[in-house]
Amino acid sequence: MKICVLGAGVIGLTTAWCLAEAGHDVVIVDRHTSTAKDASAANGAQLSYAFVAPLASPATLKKLPSLLLSPESPMRIRAGLDPALISWGLRFLFACRPAAVRETVAAQLALAALSRSELARLSQSLMLSFGLRTAGKLVIFRRQSEFDAARRAITANPGEDGQQALTPAECLSLEPALRLDAGELAGGIFTASEQVGDCAAFCAGLTSRLKRQRNVEWVLGTEVRGPVRSGGRLVAIDTDKGHVQADHFVLCMGAASAAFAKACGFHLPIYPLKGYSITLSPATGAPVLRHSVTDMERKLVFAPLARDDRTAIRVAGIADLERGTTIDAERLDVLRRASAELLGIEATGDVEPWCGLRPTTPDSRPIIGWSPLDGLFINSGHGMLGWTLACGSARLTADMIECKRSVTTASAFALRRAA
Ligand SMILES: Cc1cc2nc3c(=O)[nH]c(=O)nc-3n(C[C@H](O)[C@H](O)[C@H](O)COP(=O)(O)OP(=O)(O)OC[C@H]3O[C@@H](n4cnc5c(N)ncnc54)[C@H](O)[C@@H]3O)c2cc1C
Structure with a gap:
């Protein structure tokens, strides 16, 4: 055929x-x-097989007004009165029902498991080199209620991924590159089996x-x-x-x-959800990021990326409902500030700024x-x-x-x- x-x-x-x-x-x-x-081209580099929760959920629904209206929000509507967005938005609200979320998580976990084995098969049989590494993923939570919900979820579904709930101090000792005070965190979930790799x-x-x-x-x-x-x-x-x-x-x-x-x-x-990334080359002697890290509150990801003889750090996030692909310097600054705050890296030189449109269903x-x-x-x-x-x-x-x-x-x- x-x-x-x-x-x-x-x-x-x-x-x-x-x-x-x-x-x-x-x-x-x-x-x-x-x-x-x-x-x-330059996405967050996380192969996130265990964290497949949809954007639409009862928790997102609760936060929706502040998510859409706050200037610091990781998600903004920048599309004007677009009929396609209105129709997508109504479906999104419908998808926030707990039953819909459960169905999505089950379906995505099965597809993620198939993807993991297919990626391993392809990369081995074709001898592809793209920095594939089982780096483990640490998801940090700043709100106690969200951390408690995540902890309850892993206790209820222990699964095969060996997920662990960590105290703030344990998060910082697991990932010494993080420059946060324990008091800023509610806790973290670590999944040792998660991978990173350079999609491009x-x-x-x-x-x-x-x-x-x-x-x-x-x-x-x-x-x-x-x-x-x-x-x-x-x-x-x-x-x-x-x-x-x-x-x-x-x-x-x-x-x-x-x-x-x-x-x-x-x-x-x-509908397109526009996101941004920067790629940092930490100075010699700077602490190396060992795992990929997701900041749940700010919806930002940090991933160690193997590049020739060194490790770069990909910082990605933001989800603006917008069709254009022009880079907005103000949105990019969110990533620069987060790199300084979380990793102590001043992103001043060439940071390979990039944006892309995630093709997203409700x-x-x-x-x-x-x-x-x-x-x-x-x-x-x-x-x-x-x-x-x-x-x-x-x-x-x-x-x-x-x-x-x-x-x-x-x-x-x-x-x-x-x-
Ligand atoms: C900031 C950001 C961070 C992300 N982080 C992660 C992550 O950590 N982990 C993860 O799993 N995913 C991540 N993603 C999501 C992931 O990158 C996308 O879901 C994925 O790249 C979509 O691939 P695609 O092939 O569907 O779309 P695309 O890569 O956009 O490919 C579509 C192709 O269609 C072509 N095309 C479009 N219109 C036409 C036309 N009219 N004629 C001819 N060709 C056309 C385009 O040129 C393009 O090559 C991230 C995305 C973004 C933006």
């Missing part, structure tokens, strides 16, 4: 690999002349392996404009360089997936399944966890296209549950 993958971010590339590995002829189309140039380096490695495959064709530097239908079926895509035909198409265009779906005549509830679950338009499969909407969930989502996509997986297994990610 000839299958065309729309988008060459981490989701499109992993999908293309699984399909090519299964023996299909694969065409990869992207508007950029190289791969992983958008949301997959992974994508670069996978791209070079895909370029050696005889059954993979590249159509880069090409803008997808819309669908070409025949007899109610998608038979080709219209691009600025002509039509690309295939038997099936897989939609992996990240934050732009919703616009393509609209042109195909159906609604895809994916319930934070990706959409993986056949679309209402015959011939078009969707693998998109991975939000905050696209790097973590990429390899499992690609496996699921290839298996579903080949009818190897029952619809029930995948129903948690079907478009219908989110539409």
Whole structure:
């Protein structure tokens, strides 16, 4: 079968690999002349297999007014009166129900476990080098009520991840790079099995392996404009360089997936959550960050990133509901200030400023399944966890296209549950 993958971010590339590995002829189309140039370029680097809780939750609902109105908030609406945002927002409120959260966490944990094993398989079999390391993750809490809730959750579900609740003093002794006073913390949860890895380096490695495959064709530097239908079926895509035909198409265009779906005549509830990152190169002698750290209150992540002969630190966060990709210096300053406060690193020199649009669904679950338009499969909407969930989502996509997986297994990610 000839299958065309729309988008060459981490989701499109992993999908293309699984399909090519299964023996299909694969065409990869992207508007950029190289791969992983958008949301997959400089993300938080956390492979977060145990922390998959959705953004929509009863706790978020309680904090929503202050989250949206405070100038220091990690989440702001900067989209004006956008009908797509209003519709997304209403679905988000519905997804805050405890039952919906439980369903999402169960589905995401299963997909995360599949992703972890698929990532290990891919990186070993293809000998990919992207700084994959089981660094462990420390989540620090500043509010007692939130720490108590997290502690109760790990006691109720001990799981296989060996999660531990730590006192503030234990957090600081586990991660000496943290320059906080114990009095500023309520506690932390440490998960020794969590990993870190450089998503852009992974994508670069996978791209070079895909370029050696005889059954993979590249159509880069090409803008997808819309669908070409025949007899109610998608038979080709219209691009600025002509039509690309295939038997099936897989939609992996990240934050732009919703616009393509609209042109195909159906609604895809994916909205961009704009985030920022900086990458720090600590001076020689500065304390090395040993684990990845998440500051729950500020929704910021800090991850040690292997780079040639040194370790850099990726600082990422912020979730503004906004479509543009211009870097706002004021939002970037939030990351600079946090680096100084938490790690004692003054981010003054070249910090590789970056922003990207997370393609986010109201319930934070990706959409993986056949679309209402015959011939078009969707693998998109991975939000905050696209790097973590990429390899499992690609496996699921290839298996579903080949009818190897029952619809029930995948129903948690079907478009219908989110539409
Ligand atoms: C600040 C930040 C921190 C993050 N941290 C983490 C983390 O620590 N862990 C984690 O798991 N995830 C993290 N994420 C999320 C993760 O990076 C994303 O979910 C993931 O990169 C999405 O991948 P994608 O392939 O769907 O989208 P993209 O990487 O955006 O790829 C979409 C592709 O589609 C192409 N495209 C779009 N429109 C068109 C068109 N019309 N024609 C042709 N091509 C088109 C684009 O050029 C692009 O290459 C973070 C994201 C951000 C922004």
